[in-house]
Amino acid sequence: WDRTRYTMRRGSADRDARTFRTSPSRIPIGLVLIAQLSDALSCPGGTVPWWLPIGGGPDARACISVADASDECLGYLRRNLAVWDGYNAESLGFPEPPTAGNKISELRVAEGEGVLRPARRRGTDAGPGVPALPDGLSDGIAGQTVTLALESLKYPWTLHLTKELFLEYVLPFAVVNEARSNWRQYLVSKLEPLISPLNDQSLGPDATVRESAEKVTEVIHTVNKGLWDAVGGVQFKAGKTPLIYDPMSVILFGYGSCTGLSILLVCALRSVGIPARIAGTPAWNGDPDRGNHTWVEVYVPGRGWRILEAGPPRGEKDLE
Numbered sequence: 001w002d003r004t005r006y007t008m009r010r011g012s013a014d015r016d017a018r019t020f021r022t023s024p025s026r027i028p029i030g031l032v033l034i035a036q037l038s039d040a041l042s043c044p045g046g047t048v049p050w051w052l053p054i055g056g057g058p059d060a061r062a063c064i065s066v067a068d069a070s071d072e073c074l075g076y077l078r079r080n081l082a083v084w085d086g087y088n089a090e091s092l093g094f095p096e097p098p099t100a101g102n103k104i105s106e107l108r109v110a111e112g113e114g115v116l117r118p119a120r121r122r123g124t125d126a127g128p129g130v131p132a133l134p135d136g137l138s139d140g141i142a143g144q145t146v147t148l149a150l151e152s153l154k155y156p157w158t159l160h161l162t163k164e165l166f167l168e169y170v171l172p173f174a175v176v177n178e179a180r181s182n183w184r185q186y187l188v189s190k191l192e193p194l195i196s197p198l199n200d201q202s203l204g205p206d207a208t209v210r211e212s213a214e215k216v217t218e219v220i221h222t223v224n225k226g227l228w229d230a231v232g233g234v235q236f237k238a239g240k241t242p243l244i245y246d247p248m249s250v251i252l253f254g255y256g257s258c259t260g261l262s263i264l265l266v267c268a269l270r271s272v273g274i275p276a277r278i279a280g281t282p283a284w285n286g287d288p289d290r291g292n293h294t295w296v297e298v299y300v301p302g303r304g305w306r307i308l309e310a311g312p313p314r315g316e317k318d319l320e
Contacts (some may be wrong), residue, residue, distance in 0.1 A: 011109035020080035048150050052196040066150060073146040076167050084177070091142015092173075092180065128168035141182045145173040148184045156194075156203040157219050158213045160301040162284045168276035169299065170233055175263045176278065178246035185272040186248070190230040194222055195272055209302040211317065216300050220274060227268050236261060259294040275299035279307075 043049050043063035051067045052060040078094050085092060114175070149171045152158065174180055203215055226235045237255035244253050245260035247267045256264065262278045269276040280294035296308045 010282055012056075022142050030294060037231055049153050069150055070146050073167070073171055074142060075151065077146070077171065077173070082174075082177070082289070085174075085180070088180075093142030093144075141173050141180060141184075144182055145184055147187055148271065152271065153187075155199055155219075156207075156272045157212060158210055158273040159203055159207055161275070165275040165299055169277055170270050170273060172270070175266050178263055179249065181246060181248045183247040183267050187231075187249075187268050191223060191227065191268060194226040194230060195219060198222060203206065212301045213303055216274060216298075219272065220269065220298050220300075223268050223272065223274070224265060224308065227265065228312050232265075233263070234264070234312060245287045258310070262294045262296050264311040265308075268297060269296075270294060277305075 046066055047063040048069050049061045050072075052062050074094065078089070081089060081094075117128075144200055149166075152170065153161075158166075173184070188238050192254055197220055198211040198215070203211060229253045234250060235248045235255045236257070238257050240257040244250060244256050245263060247260075247264045250256035250260040251262050259278070259280070262280075266276040266278055269287065274297060275297045278294055280292065282288070282292045284290035284293070296310060297305045298308050300306050
């Protein structure tokens with residue numbers, strides 16, 4: 001996910017959007033400045049706070065349609081698929097490349113919930129108003145991933161999140177080459193009770209970077225402390241990679257080595273809008289006999305990337 005830097009395309013974000021957290025000098029023609037918001041990241045129904053192509057930075061955002069934001073997210077994921085995922089792009093939920101003038105996604109309602117589905121699939125003319133394919137064949141983890149990742153932007157601790165960090169370290173459906181699964185939906189349901197007391201909107205639209213950093217740090221520690229019991233009890237067990245290291249396998253078996261636990265924690269943090277990634281070494285000090293290790297890095301506003309150990313191995317440690 002790091003190998004390609006992304007440049008935001010101009011689209012409907014600079015037309016008919018509601019802007020907040022931006023200075024008057026940076027407002028494009030046609031946008032309306034919202035001077036005060038009761039919530040840090042408040043947008044009308046059917047829209048999400050999205051970054052504007054006018055200089056970058058987390059303060060230049062507008063409320064744009066979920067469909068437009070979803071279209072951009074799906075495009076980003078599709079362009080940056082790992083080689084091995086490219087062979088399964090359709091089953092992962094990616095539509096065929098769009099033709100000129102067409103979007104690659106649409107928002108449909110399935111079973112009473114908003115679910116993003118590809119507008120077109122190989123061998124079909126599916127489009128707006130066309131019924132989904134039977135037996136769930138129109139679904140895939142890409143659509144569910146985008147829908148839930150965009151929903152995480154509602155959390156006040158994402159106030160100083162940049163677009164690049166969101167696309168690279170919150171949005172992706174995988175961390176490395178682990179098995180692909182719909183972990184985000186499950187983790188959101190398990191983590192919501194843990195983080196709901198923190199979602200008190202105490203961070204207003206004028207919150208400082210320092211205030212955001214304090215809230216992000218609180219969320220990180222809350223997730224790392226409560227995740228393992230919330231998913232049924234997960235413990236550290238050495239020597240389980242690569243046999244057990246994708247998040248759902250770790251949850252099912254109830255254990256994993258440092259790599260599996262780190263991947264699970266990264267996925268959990270991403271599911272609540274916290275940029276996270278894994279790092280590691282195959283040999284301490286270049287000596288394989290000293291062993292290997294994988295750990296987590298989280299991004300804290302104003303402080304950059306910080307190192308964090310997944311909770312079960314040796315107890316939670318402060319961010320370093």
